[in-house]
Amino acid sequence: MKTIAFLLSALLLAGATAAQTPNPNYDEALAKRLGADEYGMRSYVLVILKTGPNKLPAGPERDEMYKGHFANIKRLADEGKLAVAGPLDGADGWRGVFIFAVKDIEEAKALAATDPVLIKGEMVAEYHRFYSSAGLMEISALHAKLGKKSF
Numbered sequence: 001m002k003t004i005a006f007l008l009s010a011l012l013l014a015g016a017t018a019a020q021t022p023n024p025n026y027d028e029a030l031a032k033r034l035g036a037d038e039y040g041m042r043s044y045v046l047v048i049l050k051t052g053p054n055k056l057p058a059g060p061e062r063d064e065m066y067k068g069h070f071a072n073i074k075r076l077a078d079e080g081k082l083a084v085a086g087p088l089d090g091a092d093g094w095r096g097v098f099i100f101a102v103k104d105i106e107e108a109k110a111l112a113a114t115d116p117v118l119i120k121g122e123m124v125a126e127y128h129r130f131y132s133s134a135g136l137m138e139i140s141a142l143h144a145k146l147g148k149k150s151f
Contacts, residue, residue, distance in 0.1 A: 036059070053124075
């Protein structure tokens, strides 16, 4: 029995030591700039945009709403508040995603409340805490170099 306990202790200690091996690619300045913790992760708020109660009919008002929606996405990304945004397939009423680089849901709600699709009721938002790579913060800068056209 002592042998089994000793082997389990040795395995646990070896695993803990392996998990703490320094990363040879670690970039302290980049990690700090992106808000990374010791694992290269950070807190976000994931927002699921769902079909709302007020679908605007096709026409100038709807076009302006979406123009404002895309402008708002760009503004929030430029401010470093929005890490990722994009549409979903609409199945089950799920229309899009925002990933806000904020610490809490209340701040995410305040930012989302500036978006015309939510203001007009075209979509409604569902909020979730999300923990992911701090590297998501680089998506906006990378994306700016990929498209031949912009919104």
